[in-house]
Amino acid sequence: MASALIRSRILLKASRTNKSNRRFFCSNKESTISSQPIISDLSAAAGEAPAQAVGSSENKAWSFFKYGIVGALTGATAFAGYASYAYSLDEVEEKTKALRESVNYTAGNDASNVERYQGLLYSTAMTVPAKAVELYLDMRRLLEEHVKGFTEPASEKLLPDLHPAEQHVFTLVLDLNETIIYSDWKRDRGWRTFKRPGVDDFLQHVGKFYEIVVYSDQLSMYVDPVVERLDTNHFIRYRLSRSATKYQDGKHYRDLSKLNRDPGKILYVSGHAFENSLQPENCVPIKAFKTDDMGEVPLDTALLDLIPFLEYVARNSPSDIRKVLASYERKDVGKEFLERSKDYQRRMQEQRQQGRIWHR
Structure with a gap:
């Protein structure tokens, strides 16, 4: 009788222990399951942050390049307008003669390799501005000849030679x-x-x-x-x-x-x-x-x-x-x-x- 009572108490205690263990396991499982989305969200956010940083840097670079081009064109247009207003075509050709001839710069025969390389770099760097000036001169010459047809007399000799x-x-x-x-x-x-x-x-x-x-x-x-x-x-x-x-x-x-x-x-x-x-x-x-x-x-x-x-x-x-x-x-x-x-x-x-x- 006493042994049966002791046995029943042991079984009751064991059953209570299993219930508590099951309850603890389930709570851990729930916490584990619920923690998965949080971890994935954090990993996704961590992955998107560098992408957003790269995208913003590319946008900034493109904006800088775009506004740089607009600024350069605006400055070139303003300079061309001022040159057209302040100087005649002959004066512009004279003032830009050195710039246009810099494209053909070559080092002397007695120059060192470094000097020749520097001369090559210099002539290459001056190619773009020199060509831009030549294009401006050609366009202005064409425009002035066109305007001259409306503003100047039709001929340098309006009357034939006198007998x-x-x-x-x-x-x-x-x-x-x-x-x-x-x-x-x-x-x-x-x-x-x-x-x-x-x-x-x-x-x-x-x-x-x-x-x-x-x-x-x-x-x-x-x-x-x-x-x-x-x-x-x-x-x-x-x-x-x-x-x-x-x-x-x-x-x-x-x-x-x-x-x-x-x-x-x-x-x-x-x-x-x-x-x-x-x-x-x-x-x-x-x-x-x-x-x-x-x-x-x-x-x-x-x-x-x-x-x-x-x-x-x-x-x-x-x-x-x-x-x-x-x-x-x-x-x-x-x-x-x-x-x-x-x-x-x-x-x-x-x-x-x-x-x-x-x-x-």
Whole structure:
């Protein structure tokens, strides 16, 4: 009986021990299972951290390279713009001559291997900037030639050579609008062109002494038909239109130096002579011709008043007409010449009278 009681107690104690062991094992198992995701997450995070670090470093390098290229292009563009503004093409070629020639640098025959290697490295390093400068010069030369076609006269010699028998003849250059004609436009009637009073007699008279040239800033499609109707007797030898002008500062200027004539024998007559000519020393100012508010042609004798001066120049043939024109100090030459002629005739008459009295 006692042995049975002892045996039952031992079995009870053993069963309690097994339950506690099973409970402890299960708790360890659960902890082990639950710890697996945590370990895997930590390992994944540890693996992603270097990848993210590598990716961020690559992005930084690419951004630095990209902004470096943009900065270099911006700087090169700014430098090219400044060079184009501040220096002419010849000046840029002269200043970059040493840089462009550095590509062909070679060490002398007596140079050491180190010096030759340094020279090779130097010429190789200068290849890119030298080629960039050459490309800039080629592009600028091409652009300036293209722009020159719109801003410079169509030719270096706008007129053919003067005949040897006419080397003494003066060239009379006439502006067209507001000088020998006037054109205006109104919505109710369109364009109308008016001849300046006395223009027919003027052309007929001075055509005997001068080579007459019309030089206008209008297009040839306008100049040619107007001159053909105006000058039916063909006293005007040549017509020059907008393509023969020099475009500068938003205006078309008459460049008398391109006429292929002696500058000392050129007279430019215009109602806006000093405003649209590049050679003011050859200008003969005249009153601008316009119609009145009613469209009526006013009484005007400016062209006829200019005939005595032009005839005087043609008959006396001064060596340089520019000196003669300078004496008029940009005044109305026709009126000033008439006033001087009257004073001269009056003085001559007084001298004759005094001479006759003295002889008596």
